[in-house]
Amino acid sequence: MGFIYRVSRAAEADPVGDVLEAGYGWAHVHAFHRLLAAEEAIDLAGMVRFGGARSWAKAQTPLRPLFDVECFRGGGVLAVQDCAGLQPRLREISARWSQGLFVGEADDEMKRDQALTLQDLVAVVDRCVETGRPLSLGS
Numbered sequence: 010m011g012f013i014y015r016v017s018r019a020a021e022a023d024p025v026g027d028v029l030e031a032g033y034g035w036a037h038v039h040a041f042h043r044l045l046a047a048e049e050a051i052d053l054a055g056m057v058r059f060g061g062a063r064s065w066a067k068a069q070t071p072l073r074p075l076f077d078v079e080c081f082r083g084g085g086v087l088a089v090q091d092c093a094g095l096q097p098r099l100r101e102i103s104a105r106w107s108q109g110l111f112v113g114e115a116d117d118e119m120k121r122d123q124a125l126t127l128q129d130l131v132a133v134v135d136r137c138v139e140t141g142r143p144l145s146l147g148s
Contacts (some may be wrong), residue, residue, distance in 0.1 A: 011038035016136045017086055017143045026140055029132035040119050041126070046070055047113025048102050052113050072099045078146065088145040096131075101125045 010035045016026035033041055046053035049070040055061035056068070056076065065077035071094045074087050075078035081087050105111070106124035115123065137144045 011035040011148065013147045014130055014133050015145045015147065016133055016140065017138070017145045019142055023136075023142075026136040026142065029129070029133045029136055031126055031133050033126060037119075037122060038045065041123055042076060044106075044113040044115060044120075044123055045075060046103070046107075047111070051076075068116050071095055081144075081146045083128060085146045087146070088143055089137060089141050092134050092144050096134055096138055098130050099134060100125070103112060103131045 013033075014031045016023065018027065019117070025030070042059070043053060049068075049072060051068060051070065052063075053076075054061045055063045058063055058077070065073055066081070070076075074091055074095065080091065103124070107122070108126055109120070109124075111120055116134055134144060136142075
């Protein structure tokens with residue numbers, strides 16, 4: 010498995026949030042990054058951890074945490090306020106992808122998979138914001 014995004018667990022159980030997740034295998038996480046970068050007009054190959062030297066700190070996108078795992082602080086969590094910053098843009102992109110409207114290139118099956126997994130990620134981020142619980146990144 011590549012990355013799994015989940016609502017962080019809390020002391021009290023959350024029957025909805027505790028089972029939500031969005032998982033990306035290695036091939037899918039690479040396609041996800043390429044497609045998201047295209048949506049944000051980012052030259053992914055020029056960025057740190059993707060073959061280049063340009064720092065993510067200079068990237069002007071609310072989706073930076075999805076590319077730059079350094080945003081996930083100790084224990085692999087993203088703060089709720091950072092989740093709230095992702096939310097509107099993720100929803101926009103998810104709405105477009107669910108209609109088959111992609112800026113980037115991938116085969117049709119990969120695009121369908123990406124659209125479905127992005128819907129899962131939007132649900133996870135929404136639940137994080139609703140409950141005030143951070144987003145966890147695991148593998």
